[in-house]
Every structure is written in C-alpha cells, then in structure tokens.
Amino acid sequence: MHAFLLATLRCLRRLMTCCLLAGLALPLVAFGITLPTTPQTAPAISTPISPPVSPDCTKGKVLSFVAHPDDDLLFMNPDQDDAIRQGQCVHVLYLTAGDRGEGMPYTQARERGIMSAYAFMAGTTSVWDTDGLTVGAHTLVRHTLRANPRVQLLMLRLPDPWLGAGWGSLTPMSQLESIPGGQVQAYAPYQDSYTRDDLVRMLADLIMQEQPKAIRLMDPSIAIPYQSLCWRCEGHDHPDHIAGARLVTEAMALAPGAYTQTTYLNYPSKEQPANLDADQIARKTEIFLRYAVEDTIMCPTGVSCATPPGLEATWVSRKYYVEPGVAAPLQAGTAPALQPDATP
Numbered sequence: 001m002h003a004f005l006l007a008t009l010r011c012l013r014r015l016m017t018c019c020l021l022a023g024l025a026l027p028l029v030a031f032g033i034t035l036p037t038t039p040q041t042a043p044a045i046s047t048p049i050s051p052p053v054s055p056d057c058t059k060g061k062v063l064s065f066v067a068h069p070d071d072d073l074l075f076m077n078p079d080q081d082d083a084i085r086q087g088q089c090v091h092v093l094y095l096t097a098g099d100r101g102e103g104m105p106y107t108q109a110r111e112r113g114i115m116s117a118y119a120f121m122a123g124t125t126s127v128w129d130t131d132g133l134t135v136g137a138h139t140l141v142r143h144t145l146r147a148n149p150r151v152q153l154l155m156l157r158l159p160d161p162w163l164g165a166g167w168g169s170l171t172p173m174s175q176l177e178s179i180p181g182g183q184v185q186a187y188a189p190y191q192d193s194y195t196r197d198d199l200v201r202m203l204a205d206l207i208m209q210e211q212p213k214a215i216r217l218m219d220p221s222i223a224i225p226y227q228s229l230c231w232r233c234e235g236h237d238h239p240d241h242i243a244g245a246r247l248v249t250e251a252m253a254l255a256p257g258a259y260t261q262t263t264y265l266n267y268p269s270k271e272q273p274a275n276l277d278a279d280q281i282a283r284k285t286e287i288f289l290r291y292a293v294e295d296t297i298m299c300p301t302g303v304s305c306a307t308p309p310g311l312e313a314t315w316v317s318r319k320y321y322v323e324p325g326v327a328a329p330l331q332a333g334t335a336p337a338l339q340p341d342a343t344p
Helices: 002-022 071-076 079-085 104-121 172-178 196-210 239-254 267-271 278-292
Strands: 061-066 089-096 128-135 138-145 151-158 214-218 260-264
Touching: 061 071, 061 079, 061 196, 061 239, 071 079, 071 104, 071 214, 071 278, 079 089, 079 104, 079 278, 089 104, 089 172, 089 196, 089 239, 104 138, 104 151, 104 278, 128 196, 138 196, 172 196, 172 239, 196 239, 214 239
Parallel strands: 061 089, 061 214, 089 151, 214 260
Antiparallel strands: 128 138, 138 151
8 A cells, every 4th residue: 555655646746847847737736736936936816617707898808919029018008007007808819939049938938927917917916817719720828807808918939049049030830930841849738849830820810709899919110121120229019019019910910800909019119209208108117017927038036127228218108000001100189089980
C-alpha cells in the first residue's frame, strides 16, 4: 500500500509539472491538491463550467484588434475607456502573446496587467472568467470581466520573439504576413496552427460572429519594409503593428458589415503634438500604470512604476487617427459614432 501511494503521488507530481509547463489551467482541486499563490503570479481569474451569458450590447459593440497587450492602452485610449463608461460592449483581440521570447510566464503577466487595466476602466475588481471562444475551426482564450461581461479580452497567443538580431528583424506574424507558405502555431492551451489564409479567415469569421458596430485597428499604411524598420526613427512602427493591421484589413474585406472603422496612429504619434487635455492624460496614465506594474520587463521587481517609462510617457498624452488611404494623420477628436446603418 505504501508503495502504491508513493507511485500515485509521483504520477500526480508529473501531471502538475506538465500542466504548468504547458500553460494549462487544469482544475487540480479535483485531485484534492491546492497550490500556493502570490499576488505577483496569481491572476484573478477562474474557469467557468459554461460560457458566460451573452451580455447586453444594445448601446453598441466595439471590436478592437491590436498586436500586443498594451497597444490599445497607449494608442486607442481614451476611446476604449469612453466606450466602457458609456455602457458599450468592448471586445479586444490581441494577436500575439507579446512574449518577446520570454515564454508563457511573461505572456501571463502581461495578460494579468491588461485585465487589471480594463477592470479599472470598468470601475470594478479584476476578477475574470476564462474559457475558450470557438471561431470557425479555431479556438481563442477568452477572459470575461465577471462584474461587467460586456468587457471581453480575446487572446490568440501567436508567438512573438524577434527572428533575428535588431529592430528590423521579422517576427512570426510579420513573417507570416509577408512570406508565402509560412505557418505559425499558437501557444497553449489552444495550439492551433495558422497559415496566412487561415488567420485572415479566422479574423473574418470573428467579425461576422461578433457583429460589431465599430472596428478599431492599428495602422496598416506604413510602406517601409519590415527589415528596414528601426526604433525611434521618424515614421517607423513595429512590424507586428503593421502586419496585424494589414491582416485585419483583409479580413474586413471578407466580412463587410454595418460597422464604422477607426484606424490609429501608433509609434509615429510621438512626432505629433500632445493633443489630450490634462484630465484625459491623467486618466490614461493611471489606466496604463495598472497594466505596467505587471509587465516585469517594463517594471522590474523593485523598480518604481509611478510614471510611464520612456516613450510611453509621450504616448499617453496623444491619440491620433489615420484616415484610410491618406498618409497624414488626422488630429484626434471624437471617434465615429456607433450607427446601425454605418458602412465600413
């Protein structure tokens, strides 16, 4: 009997290790096992038995597409914040895991940060229900804010390391977008593989499934080749920002509907004058810092994150739109109204 118990414990220990390495949220309590947690490593999420009840989106639904956790906070806010406070449904798809080659622990830290920021925007505690959202032949991780299920964060989790040395290197998504014949596999728990066509089709399926009144995306118009992009150079952006926006643009062509389209200027907004007022900057900064304290590269342990670091301090005071087909950005103003009869 003693030998049987020891063998059983060894099997359970191996099972726990495999689950943790794969990034899976297996309910170990079913085996009578509990794991210690700390505020730094335990996201305030749970896994429901059934998908969340469809929220009331009669005030409008915004579907936003960004490359990394924090892109929406830096380049789309205060529009995201305003939509939540107006009672609209706000769903965001993060195309990459934002892992920078650091693995799932860093990805999960960034997800905790973005969940904390959106809970703050919604004026509630950061407690989320997590399940899988089926879109066509694929499944995405879905985090739904428990106190306000109109807020949902969707995680595709495409790997996101640099595929070479230097800022002009390709990333898995920019390589998939620009080089024919490629394929990328998402991280756990839904390790689906995507070709370029698969990804565009999935994005189109998501648009048709969500039926948004407004779509928000990053800037697809920068014509600089990915390998020629550089950090801080005038007019340059991140290859993931450009590649993701181009893929979303193609998906929108496959999924026309009664939605408005808003395109946001990203890194190059630093070259424009600050155009948010003092109250907007203060609010946007506070929201961003809710994210930043969980980003262990942006805010390492023991380093104060009382203010946004580096260029983030510039971006929190700006918001610019890009008019489709026009190179020059439009000065920030009121985002397009959500109108049922709007055209893309």
